[in-house]
Amino acid sequence: MNEISRRSFLTSSALGTAGALGGSAAHAGENTASSQGIYRLTREISVEEGFDLVVAGGGPAGAAAAICAARLGAKVVLLEATGSLGGMGTSALVSLWYSLTDGIRSVVGGLILEVIQALCRDNAASPNALTSFKKGNPVGAIGFQPEALKLLLDKLCHDAGVEVRFFTRVVEADADSRQRRLHGVITSNVEGLRYLRAKAFIDATGDAILADLCGAAARAAGRDTPKIMPPTLCAALADIDFEKFSKKNQQAMVEQAIADGFFSQADRHVPGVIRNGPGNTAMMNAGHLFHTNALKTRSLSDAMSRGRRLVQEYAAFYRKYMPGCENMQVVATGTLLGVRESRRIVGEYELNHDDFKARRHFPDQIAVYCKAIDIHVYDLTPEEYKRYHEEYTKLDKPKRGESYGLPYGILVPKGWTNLWVAGRCNSSDVKVNGAIRDQPACSMMGQAAGTAVVQSLRTGQPACDLDTAKLVETLRASGAYLPQTELSKTMTRAKV
Numbered sequence: 001m002n003e004i005s006r007r008s009f010l011t012s013s014a015l016g017t018a019g020a021l022g023g024s025a026a027h028a029g030e031n032t033a034s035s036q037g038i039y040r041l042t043r044e045i046s047v048e049e050g051f052d053l054v055v056a057g058g059g060p061a062g063a064a065a066a067i068c069a070a071r072l073g074a075k076v077v078l079l080e081a082t083g084s085l086g087g088m089g090t091s092a093l094v095s096l097w098y099s100l101t102d103g104i105r106s107v108v109g110g111l112i113l114e115v116i117q118a119l120c121r122d123n124a125a126s127p128n129a130l131t132s133f134k135k136g137n138p139v140g141a142i143g144f145q146p147e148a149l150k151l152l153l154d155k156l157c158h159d160a161g162v163e164v165r166f167f168t169r170v171v172e173a174d175a176d177s178r179q180r181r182l183h184g185v186i187t188s189n190v191e192g193l194r195y196l197r198a199k200a201f202i203d204a205t206g207d208a209i210l211a212d213l214c215g216a217a218a219r220a221a222g223r224d225t226p227k228i229m230p231p232t233l234c235a236a237l238a239d240i241d242f243e244k245f246s247k248k249n250q251q252a253m254v255e256q257a258i259a260d261g262f263f264s265q266a267d268r269h270v271p272g273v274i275r276n277g278p279g280n281t282a283m284m285n286a287g288h289l290f291h292t293n294a295l296k297t298r299s300l301s302d303a304m305s306r307g308r309r310l311v312q313e314y315a316a317f318y319r320k321y322m323p324g325c326e327n328m329q330v331v332a333t334g335t336l337l338g339v340r341e342s343r344r345i346v347g348e349y350e351l352n353h354d355d356f357k358a359r360r361h362f363p364d365q366i367a368v369y370c371k372a373i374d375i376h377v378y379d380l381t382p383e384e385y386k387r388y389h390e391e392y393t394k395l396d397k398p399k400r401g402e403s404y405g406l407p408y409g410i411l412v413p414k415g416w417t418n419l420w421v422a423g424r425c426n427s428s429d430v431k432v433n434g435a436i437r438d439q440p441a442c443s444m445m446g447q448a449a450g451t452a453v454v455q456s457l458r459t460g461q462p463a464c465d466l467d468t469a470k471l472v473e474t475l476r477a478s479g480a481y482l483p484q485t486e487l488s489k490t491m492t493r494a495k496v
C-alpha cells in the first residue's frame with residue numbers, strides 16, 4: 001500500500017507558477033518500505049490553483065456538472081480517466097438513454113434534453129427517436145451513436161469554457177475530514193502527479209472514488225451489502241438486418257439455446273440487442289459477470305477478459321438463433337466495464353424504497369424520474385429470475401403518469417461543505433439506486449450539482465446548507481422539469 005504524505009505539497013507561490021517544475025516530481029525522498037507491506041511515499045509535487053471547480057469523472061453526471069457550472073460562469077476543470085467524455089454511454093458502449101417519459105410527458109429537461117435533441121438533429125439516434133421525438137411525442141428510450149455523443153460533449157465543454165483533462169485520474173485528496181472541507185485533489189497522468197487546488201469539487205466517478213478518498217461515509221457493494229449486482233461488458237454491433245430482426249421471440253430463443261447447451265452459463269436474463277442509430281448498428285447488453293467486485297482490480301480485470309469471451313458467445317447465439325443477425329459483426333467491446341453497482345455515498349438524504357413506493361415528491365427535488373427498480377439477477381437460480389421479473393415488470397413499477405423526486409440531499413456527502421457527488425454514486429438505497437442509475441437521471445443530477453456549486457460560490461452557502469428554493473428556481477430557468485408546487489429553503493434531510 002502506498003501513502004502519499006499530505007504535508008509534502010508545494011504551493012504554486014513557492015514554485016513561482018503552477019507547473020513550474022515541468023513535471024510531477026520535484027524529487028522523491030524519505031521513501032521507505034516497511035516489513036508490514038506498507039510503502040510510505042513522500043515527494044513534492046507541483047500545485048495548480050485558480051479553479052473554482054474540479055469535477056472528477058466525465059460520464060453523464062460529470063460532463064453535465066462541468067458544462068452547466070461553466071455556463072454559469074465558473075472556472076472548471078474536468079478530469080477524466082479515459083480519453084473521452086460520456087462514461088458508460090461511450091467508453092462502456094451503453095448507448096441507450098432510458099427512461100425519458102412517465103408515459104404521458106417527458107420527465108427529462110435541461111442539458112440532457114439539449115444533448116438528446118442535438119443527436120436526433122444529427123441523425124445519430126435510433127429511428128424511433130428520430131420520428132417520435134422530432135414530432136414532440138414522448139419516447140421512453142432512445143439509442144444513440146456513442147461516437148456522436150463523444151463529439152458533442154467535446155464541443156459543449158469547449159463552448160462552455162471547461163478545461164478537459166483526459167487520461168487524468170484522481171488518486172488522492174487533501175481533505176479536512178473534521179471540517180468536512182476538501183482543499184485539493186492529486187491527479188495522475190502522463191505528466192506525473194499534480195495537486196489541483198479549487199474552491200469546490202464534484203465526485204462524478206460512478207464509484208464515489210473522491211468521496212471515499214476524503215473519508216466521507218459510503219456504502220460499498222459486497223462490503224456493506226451481502227450481494228453485488230453483476231456487471232456486463234457491452235459491445236458495439238454492425239450488420240444486423242432490422243427488417244428481419246425482432247426481439248419478440250428472443251426469450252424463447254434464449255431458452256432454446258440453454259436447452260441445447262449452447263451457453264457456458266444458463267443465464268435467462270438477456271437485455272440483448274438494442275438499435276442505436278439509423279443504420280444497421282446496435283449495442284449488445286448480454287452476459288452477466290457474476291461475482292465481480294468493481295472496487296477490486298483483480299476482479300475487474302478478470303471480468304474484462306471473461307466479458308470479451310461472453311460477448312463472442314452471445315454474438316454466436318444471435319447469429320445462430322435470431323433471424324436478421326446471421327451476419328452480425330462485433331465491432332468493439334467497451335473499454336470500460338459496464339458496472340451497475342459499486343459504492344454509494346451516505347448523503348444528507350438517502351432516497352429509499354418507501355419514498356419510491358410512495359412516488360414521493362420533495363420541495364427540494366432537483367429532478368423527477370420514472371424508471372422501475374432494475375436489480376439484475378444476482379445468480380442463476382430460478383428464484384432470482386422470478387424476483388427480477390416481478391420487481392421490474394410488476395411490483396412497484398411506476399404506472400402511466402407516475403414519477404418520483406430526487407431530493408438535493410442525495411448529492412451531498414453528510415455534513416460536507418464544498419464536496420458534492422453526482423450520478424450513480426448518489427445517496428440512495430440499493431433498490432432505488434437500481435432505478436435512478438440511468439444516464440438521463442445521472443445527467444440531471446450532474447446539472448443540479450454544477451448549479452449548486454455556482455450558487456454556493458456566489459453566496460457562501462455550504463453544500464450541506466444551501467438554499468434549495470433558489471437552486472430549484474435556477475434549475476427551472478435552465479429547462480429542468482420540476483413540478484413541485486411548494487419550495488423550501490432548506491433541504492429534506494434524513495430523520496435522526
Ligand SMILES: Cc1cc2nc3c(=O)[nH]c(=O)nc-3n(C[C@H](O)[C@H](O)[C@H](O)COP(=O)(O)OP(=O)(O)OC[C@H]3O[C@@H](n4cnc5c(N)ncnc54)[C@H](O)[C@@H]3O)c2cc1C
Nearest residue numbers: 057059060061081087088098170206338339423424438439
Ligand atoms: C450494462 C449496463 C447497462 C445499462 N443500461 C442503461 C440503459 O439502457 N440506459 C441508461 O440510461 N443507462 C443505462 N445504464 C446506466 C448508466 O449507463 C450508468 O449508471 C451511468 O452512465 C452512470 O453515470 P455516471 O456519470 O455516474 O458514471 P459513469 O458513466 O460510470 O462515468 C464515470 C466516469 O468517471 C471516470 N472516472 C472514474 N474514476 C475516475 C477517477 N478516479 N478520476 C477521473 N475519472 C474517473 C470514468 O472513466 C467514467 O468516464 C447501464 C449501465 C450498465 C453498466
